[in-house]
Amino acid sequence: MPRLLLFYQLMVRPLLREPIRAGLTVLAVALGVAVVLAIDLASVAATGSFHSSMEALAGDNDLEITASGGVPEGAVGTLAALPYAIRISPRIEDYALLADTKQSFPLVGLDLVSEGSAYEQDKAGSGGELSSAEAPKDSIEYLEDHESIWVGSSLGRKVGDRVRLLINDRVREYVVRGVYPDSNGNESAIVMDIAAAQQALTRYGRVDRILLKVPQEPNLDEWQRRISAALPAGVEVRPQGTGTNENRRMLAAFRWNLRLLSYISLVVGAFLIYNTISVSVVRRRPEIGIVRALGASRRVILGAFVGEAACFGVAGALIGLPLGRLMATGAVKLMASTVESLYVSSRPGAIELNGASVLLALAIGVGVAVASAYSPAREASLVSPVEAMARGRREYDVSIHKVRDLWLAIMLAIAAAAASRAPAVAGKPLFGYLATILLMVASALAIPAFVSVITAFTSKLLGKLFGVEAMLASRSLAASLQRTSVLVGALSTAIAMMTAVGIMVGSFRQSVVLWMSNELPADLYLRPAGSPAADRHPTVSLGLAEGLAKIPGVVAVERLRAYEIRFQEMPTTLASADLDVLDVVRWYQNSEFLSGRPERQILPELRHSNTVIVSEPFAYKHHLKAGDTITLSLGETQASLRIADVFYDYSSERGSILMDRQTMLRYLPDPAPSNLAIYVSPDARLETVRTEIEKAAAGHRVLLFSNRELRSEAIRIFDRTFAITYALEAVAVIVAVMGIAGALLALVIDRRRELSLLRFLGAATGQIRKLILLEAGLLGLLANLAGLALGFALSFILVYVINKQSFGWTIRFHWPVEILVAALTVVYAATVLAGLYPAQMAVRLNPLEAVHEE
Amino acid sequence: MPILALQDVSKDYLSDGQRVQALHGLSLNVERGEMVALVGRSGCGKSTLLNLAGAMDFPTTGSVLLDGVSTSSLKDEELTRLRREKVGFIFQSFQLLHTLTVFENVELPLLLAGKTNVREAACERLAWVELEGLGERYPHQLSGGQMQRAAIARALIHSPIIVLADEPTGNLDTTTGNVILELLLRLTHEKNIATVVATHSLEAAALADTVVRLRDGRIEEITRR
Ligand SMILES: Nc1ncnc2c1ncn2[C@@H]1O[C@H](COP(=O)(O)OP(=O)(O)O)[C@@H](O)[C@H]1O
Numbered sequence A: 001m002p003r004l005l006l007f008y009q010l011m012v013r014p015l016l017r018e019p020i021r022a023g024l025t026v027l028a029v030a031l032g033v034a035v036v037l038a039i040d041l042a043s044v045a046a047t048g049s050f051h052s053s054m055e056a057l058a059g060d061n062d063l064e065i066t067a068s069g070g071v072p073e074g075a076v077g078t079l080a081a082l083p084y085a086i087r088i089s090p091r092i093e094d095y096a097l098l099a100d101t102k103q104s105f106p107l108v109g110l111d112l113v114s115e116g117s118a119y120e121q122d123k124a125g126s127g128g129e130l131s132s133a134e135a136p137k138d139s140i141e142y143l144e145d146h147e148s149i150w151v152g153s154s155l156g157r158k159v160g161d162r163v164r165l166l167i168n169d170r171v172r173e174y175v176v177r178g179v180y181p182d183s184n185g186n187e188s189a190i191v192m193d194i195a196a197a198q199q200a201l202t203r204y205g206r207v208d209r210i211l212l213k214v215p216q217e218p219n220l221d222e223w224q225r226r227i228s229a230a231l232p233a234g235v236e237v238r239p240q241g242t243g244t245n246e247n248r249r250m251l252a253a254f255r256w257n258l259r260l261l262s263y264i265s266l267v268v269g270a271f272l273i274y275n276t277i278s279v280s281v282v283r284r285r286p287e288i289g290i291v292r293a294l295g296a297s298r299r300v301i302l303g304a305f306v307g308e309a310a311c312f313g314v315a316g317a318l319i320g321l322p323l324g325r326l327m328a329t330g331a332v333k334l335m336a337s338t339v340e341s342l343y344v345s346s347r348p349g350a351i352e353l354n355g356a357s358v359l360l361a362l363a364i365g366v367g368v369a370v371a372s373a374y375s376p377a378r379e380a381s382l383v384s385p386v387e388a389m390a391r392g393r394r395e396y397d398v399s400i401h402k403v404r405d406l407w408l409a410i411m412l413a414i415a416a417a418a419a420s421r422a423p424a425v426a427g428k429p430l431f432g433y434l435a436t437i438l439l440m441v442a443s444a445l446a447i448p449a450f451v452s453v454i455t456a457f458t459s460k461l462l463g464k465l466f467g468v469e470a471m472l473a474s475r476s477l478a479a480s481l482q483r484t485s486v487l488v489g490a491l492s493t494a495i496a497m498m499t500a501v502g503i504m505v506g507s508f509r510q511s512v513v514l515w516m517s518n519e520l521p522a523d524l525y526l527r528p529a530g531s532p533a534a535d536r537h538p539t540v541s542l543g544l545a546e547g548l549a550k551i552p553g554v555v556a557v558e559r560l561r562a563y564e565i566r567f568q569e570m571p572t573t574l575a576s577a578d579l580d581v582l583d584v585v586r587w588y589q590n591s592e593f594l595s596g597r598p599e600r601q602i603l604p605e606l607r608h609s610n611t612v613i614v615s616e617p618f619a620y621k622h623h624l625k626a627g628d629t630i631t632l633s634l635g636e637t638q639a640s641l642r643i644a645d646v647f648y649d650y651s652s653e654r655g656s657i658l659m660d661r662q663t664m665l666r667y668l669p670d671p672a673p674s675n676l677a678i679y680v681s682p683d684a685r686l687e688t689v690r691t692e693i694e695k696a697a698a699g700h701r702v703l704l705f706s707n708r709e710l711r712s713e714a715i716r717i718f719d720r721t722f723a724i725t726y727a728l729e730a731v732a733v734i735v736a737v738m739g740i741a742g743a744l745l746a747l748v749i750d751r752r753r754e755l756s757l758l759r760f761l762g763a764a765t766g767q768i769r770k771l772i773l774l775e776a777g778l779l780g781l782l783a784n785l786a787g788l789a790l791g792f793a794l795s796f797i798l799v800y801v802i803n804k805q806s807f808g809w810t811i812r813f814h815w816p817v818e819i820l821v822a823a824l825t826v827v828y829a830a831t832v833l834a835g836l837y838p839a840q841m842a843v844r845l846n847p848l849e850a851v852h853e854e
Numbered sequence B: 001m002p003i004l005a006l007q008d009v010s011k012d013y014l015s016d017g018q019r020v021q022a023l024h025g026l027s028l029n030v031e032r033g034e035m036v037a038l039v040g041r042s043g044c045g046k047s048t049l050l051n052l053a054g055a056m057d058f059p060t061t062g063s064v065l066l067d068g069v070s071t072s073s074l075k076d077e078e079l080t081r082l083r084r085e086k087v088g089f090i091f092q093s094f095q096l097l098h099t100l101t102v103f104e105n106v107e108l109p110l111l112l113a114g115k116t117n118v119r120e121a122a123c124e125r126l127a128w129v130e131l132e133g134l135g136e137r138y139p140h141q142l143s144g145g146q147m148q149r150a151a152i153a154r155a156l157i158h159s160p161i162i163v164l165a166d167e168p169t170g171n172l173d174t175t176t177g178n179v180i181l182e183l184l185l186r187l188t189h190e191k192n193i194a195t196v197v198a199t200h201s202l203e204a205a206a207l208a209d210t211v212v213r214l215r216d217g218r219i220e221e222i223t224r225r
């Protein structure tokens, strides 16, 4: 009990006397916790769900059979002929859009006749998908009907409803024959008979996946081996769900980097907790001395201050929880669209705020608070009773070892430089992250020296420029060096991150813009309508390309085809281009190849040959270079392909392989193209030709983009992708500015004696206000300078190490000057504005009370 | 005309809803070249009187005339100007800013008033208080007596007509305190200013031209030499 009372009197009461400052500290923790939680929740929701979209109806199978470009249907017969009791479920798996709402759903074609009965037999075991379908009994007769579909209940359709679906570039009408309950609104799929699906997708003679349920004995590896042996070489047998894991692995870098970015606010928050507790310790030194003299042990004092921090942590976490949940809603939208355009089809799952997230929030909040409070709390516990009481209320200058810290900083910076040269560990830029952390610590250590040097050299000059108030402001910042350093550290960390990520994103954007100016040679591009997820390649109807080629003014129509394949257990895009049209294509000046050789030289090498070019991320991830040979499973065979060169590709992080159309057709004979690139004669009017093309494609659901539209679309996607990083930085800056406001409040309270004295000495109230605003401005200036320097260093690590090792892109360094200037101006203005309320408080101080209070 | 004239001044404070009368109908004149010592027990109203005299606070009834102007009638800017031009303050605990050098501390009132080229004046004032050569030091490098001298130099930097000192010797030993008071007395006469010093040391008060004994907010006795 007495301890609690002591805790109340020593810790809680002083806080209650300054509700605004305590509130700001709690809010800073809350924001830090909220951001981490939001990114955590959102990334689970946004990237966890791609798994469910196709696995929804997969049931409990052991193995899956896949092949690039589809498994030949004959494999089903081969498997059925094997003398084993295996359940065989061939699947067509693609996507369909509801034509009215443009909502996208997995489209699953399965053998309803045999699977229906198979499910009938083991109702108990299977995950309850179709077996629990509430299809009326007589729907059996529609099973093989090509207009029949079965839908999840979350679609809100009834049996007998007509539904128009956009599949590839065609809209067809279907009739709902049954509705099955879907466990979760996000896992709904559209089911049809496998033959109907093959017809709708023009995917004859092939299925996308064959799912197998094998007996328990012998083990799975043995089954995998036995079944592989029975199938053609290009066909892969693997445990079911391997693709999901591969996808997850592909997304790991993306998730990692976002998560790490979300910790920045927390780091900034930690600085502020540290500052708050330090201020508490300094202010309560006399009280600490008294209670120590009265017999409180060092442990009690340490516990009291750590306890105070823990209270901030708990309060922050409790506010951060709902806040994080709210932010997650926004984050999940942004992340899901990024995942789609860069990686893989996904639909955001539900955001689940469960016990684990509550624990996470509490752990983060309390952990950060306690960790950052530990050093000032220890300082407090070391106070000797006599000394503390003797010193009176005067500000206690915590001893800072400026010079020693500067040396440490220099050593850490050297270590950071060394770490940044180390290679990736298991595909993760761990040493890159280490380098950023080392640099941030180095900067924090160098800040006291930086602040004292800058203030020492500028206080006279500032006095000349801005009057005596500026000199006083500069002197007082230098005098409370420890406090100033922590604040400058917090704000400069936020600014550094903003600068670094700003430079990285700006450089990346510039690289994309430059790249695109060399990359898109055609005048018009055509693709099937629907969501352009990176792993979906809907096709354009056969014959359309040939029809368009006949339109007057069209010089050539290039047919591009893409498949989603796997290479060395990583999702990859395999694409082909019509190199026959190269004769009519105009060439760009700049090389888009790592070797620097012009396209004009490289592309002809691919023609009709087993030669490919691969994207930079692909080459990076698989450690390949020009001249190497790769082996791909294509259709039934294994193809050996020579890499002619590596091309820059910023459109997607997944690797891509490009070959000649003729080469591809030899392995994967499906002639339907995924995209058309249309070259228009320079003599024809583009608009006229475009209108003609639109007319010719009237029966198809396709999208037509001009070269310019495609570019701006790409940039739009790019900007959307990075919107979330801007949001994360903004929160970090807000946390820092809140900290500045809180710290200035504390400063006003701690310096009321000095401020009152100035009134006695003839200062006008305006001068007092100016003094506080100048301190805010000076803090902002110091933080901007330190932040810019650190940010510049960090941006090199981001661009050349972390980005390269995470994603494999080579980014050209570029200064986004306007953005940086604008951002820094906003931050600076916010810092000065943060001083307004403390300045008003300073003006309202009663000078009589303060100056006589001793 | 007296530099400072208190006419039937009363001052009430409200503390915790209770009305505390710090001064009761008190009248007093202070002339140029005169040092007035305010003596009396703690709580008798010395500080209150000084605050009223320096226009840092205002009487509840009655009026305080500084150089013939009633302080109650002035607006905030006029009060600031008054302090900048006419009043110098000296405090018990010196109240030097430890982030500034002695020079800068002494110059501060002029700097706050927007003056430039103030070093000469500061040198001169430091000479008055016999601190020549210590201008570049920081306050913590001075002894208590030296700090109070620096504070006196600061109080005189803008050539005020009145200097108000609240227990200026309270933090000093008796010998040093007396030296400080003698210095103040000398400067009062030499520079022909008015000085009001609150003190509870009768020995110290004995130096002053006029001793005003306060008791419970009233003047008990005025002794002139
Ligand atoms: N701000 C205030 N609020 C309430 N009472 C005050 C205030 N200032 C002074 N007093 C009271 O007025 C009386 C005179 O105080 P003061 O002038 O400080 O005395 P002295 O300086 O002689 O010790 C005392 O009773 C004191 O408690």
Ligand SMILES: [Mg+2]
Pocket (backbone or CB within 6 Å): B046, B047, B048, B166
């Ligand atoms: Mg007093």
